[in-house]
Amino acid sequence: MLCLYMPETGMLPPSPHSNYYNAFNSFVMKRYFPALCFIALSAIVTSCSKDNIEPAPVAIPHQKIADGFAIGAGVKVELYARKALSTGYNTVYFALYDSISKAPIEKAQLSMLPMMDMGTMKHSAPAEQPGTAAKDRLFTGALVFTMPSGEMGSWTVEVNITNGTKQGKLILPVTIANAPAARLKSFVSKVDNAKFIVAYIEPSAPKVGVNDMEIAIFRSKSMMEFPADSSLSVALTPEMPTMGHGSPNNVDPVHITKGHYKGKVNFTMTGLWYLNLDFKAGAAISNDNTFFEVNF
Numbered sequence: 072m073l074c075l076y077m078p079e080t081g082m083l084p085p086s087p088h089s090n091y092y093n094a095f096n097s098f099v100m101k102r103y104f105p106a107l108c109f110i111a112l113s114a115i116v117t118s119c120s121k122d123n124i125e126p127a128p129v130a131i132p133h134q135k136i137a138d139g140f141a142i143g144a145g146v147k148v149e150l151y152a153r154k155a156l157s158t159g160y161n162t163v164y165f166a167l168y169d170s171i172s173k174a175p176i177e178k179a180q181l182s183m184l185p186m187m188d189m190g191t192m193k194h195s196a197p198a199e200q201p202g203t204a205a206k207d208r209l210f211t212g213a214l215v216f217t218m219p220s221g222e223m224g225s226w227t228v229e230v231n232i233t234n235g236t237k238q239g240k241l242i243l244p245v246t247i248a249n250a251p252a253a254r255l256k257s258f259v260s261k262v263d264n265a266k267f268i269v270a271y272i273e274p275s276a277p278k279v280g281v282n283d284m285e286i287a288i289f290r291s292k293s294m295m296e297f298p299a300d301s302s303l304s305v306a307l308t309p310e311m312p313t314m315g316h317g318s319p320n321n322v323d324p325v326h327i328t329k330g331h332y333k334g335k336v337n338f339t340m341t342g343l344w345y346l347n348l349d350f351k352a353g354a355a356i357s358n359d360n361t362f363f364e365v366n367f
């Protein structure tokens with residue numbers, strides 16, 4: 072349609088009453104039709120890109136989850152993550168700005184408290200607190216959400232900030248999606264009935280061959296206390312349940328720091344794998360029926 076709208080091109084057809092008109096029209100259409108279409112298309116493309124102005128390039132390469140002001144601390148808080156928050160282990164990033172000057176804040180004391188309000192009761196979840204210094208303007212920590220948001224309840228993250236001598240807090244409502252494959256398991260120890268939470272961290276992008284493996288283990292001491300645990304030893308046995316085989320050259324995860332255990336998992340082919348994990352307290356079996364599914 073646009074291609075037929077000739078005045079756009081700056082060419083004026085002769086009067087429609089002249090005999091010359093039809094010949095002129097058909098000549099113009101045959102000769103210039105592709106060019107006219109191109110011009111019209113360019114106009115559409117140009118106007119589209121003008122209408123949808125691209126956001127200025129952001130310095131923070133993550134998805135913004137929530138923001139707000141920690142009033143007493145005089146700080147604007149922005150919460151980021153690599154993707155939408157979901158059940159399991161989420162690395163989170165905070166950018167802090169002076170609420171008046173807008174200048175980035177590189178040093179502050181920041182603590183997070185995830186809370187789920189389930190109506191009749193409230194509970195928290197494991198959290199790894201950011202350090203006091205930002206790196207590339209971000210304070211990095213982790214939140215381990217134990218349930219999705221929904222009819223059961225809703226999540227908030229309370230952020231307490233000490234900015235020099237000023238203190239303030241902010242409550243950020245967050246929505247937690249249910250991870251497509253379970254990325255959080257829990258068990259009760261056969262040794263002492265202690266409750267443990269195991270979070271899957273790596274491999275986050277599994278590939279055929281040897282992958283870095285990482286899990287984090289927390290003790291579930293109360294509704295509010297989830298200290299990192301380093302007391303267990305872990306044995307890893309990958310298995311392809313539909314094919315009845317495992318793989319060689321795996322490395323059992325060992326405790327590195329703050330409840331994080333690192334090892335290697337070898338996927339000899341694509342498909343559905345179970346990462347069977349046996350947990351021991353000393354020589355005694357704490358749990359031997361936990362596994363994570365990996366399908367790729």
Ligand SMILES: [Cu+2]
Pocket residue numbers: 187189194218223224
């Ligand atoms: Cu809950």
